[in-house]
Amino acid sequence: MFNEDNRQTKRSYKRSGLAFGVLGAIIAVFLVTTVFQWKGISVSINTNEPTAQADELNLNDNPNAVTQAIDETSKAVVGVSNIQETRQGTQKAGTGSGVIYKKDGDQAFVVTNHHVVANSSEVEVILSDGTKVKAELKGSDPLTDLAVLQIDSEHVEKVAEFANADDVEVGQTAIAIGNPLGMEFAGSATKGIVSGLDRSIPRDMNGDQQPDWQTQVIQTDAAINPGNSGGALINLKGEVIGINSMKIAKEEVEGIGFSIPMNVAKPVIEDLETNGQVERPYMGVSLQDVSQIPGSVLQRELNLPAEVTQGVLIQGVEQGSAAQKADLSQYDVITEIDGNKVESLMSLREYLYNEAKVGDTVELTVYRDGEQMKTKLKLSSQ
Incomplete structure (x- = not known):
């Protein structure tokens, strides 16, 4: 009799515990909702909205997804x-x-x-x-x-859709479409995955064997061959996630190709279509990396302190430019911009093009004949 009563009591506790648990959950939701509303914060949770990963998984279940894309x-x-x-x-x-x-x-x-x-x-x-x-x-x-x-547009049948760059994930399917080796293989498609995001590839723009810029790209193992350049890298929805641009062509390397992501491409495309060029801040100087100049020249000719081993040397100043108005001169050495170290021409460009805009005023730290000085320069367009 005692054991039976004990079992009934335990079942009662379990039912009560369950009831209190449900009630507690309701109270918790109420309290959280009340707190968020009191703080003026709106929280929207939509469990019916599929994520990019969920979309990819659903499409992968479709055996015809690649063909359809x-x-x-x-x-x-x-x-x-x-x-x-x-x-x-x-x-x-x-x-x-x-x-x-x-x-x-x-x-x-x-x-x-x-x-x-x-x-x-x-x-x-x-x-x-x-x-x-x-x-x-x-x-x-x-x-x-x-x-x-x-x-x-008379013969144009189809216009491509651009994907949201924020939805691109490592591991998702990537399909490259283009014309490898010319029009003989027109409309070729290769399939792989997105191998990496936010890759930075150094580029030599003037042929001096020194990197002048870093191109931001998507890495993919979908085959990108000569002639594919400018073609589309698409997802399983058929949306363009990148513009195919280059590959690493070395005997020991296989399956490393690069595409320009849409968050980089879209604003550039808009500028080129509308203005014919991309408007970027312009200083009006020709520059050379200090690291490329022999140390003896830096100290003997420019009188630079021995600890100054990085920066950019002004080789020339354009007449009427922002640099001339800021009283910059040939053989000045720029070592900082707005308190950020200028280690090379590439780092200066990256700051100007990514952090500043036309019309901004920047502060430069400059060495002239061994003396440090600061000057302000209002950036113009070229």
């Missing part, structure tokens, strides 16, 4: 021919790929790589059905390796 975008991927003047007349100097991203009345716009159309006298676009149309170069940007072309 390629079908969705391939007609928006075109060939791009760089035609140049020679002594024998005009001839094709190279080919690449491009992506039709906009159709506006009788005009359509194509994004490709700067290096695909560099030094061209004419540019020709080859649509997915083989139709060839003349293209006007609206603008080109060497730093981001992007260019925008304008074509007649």
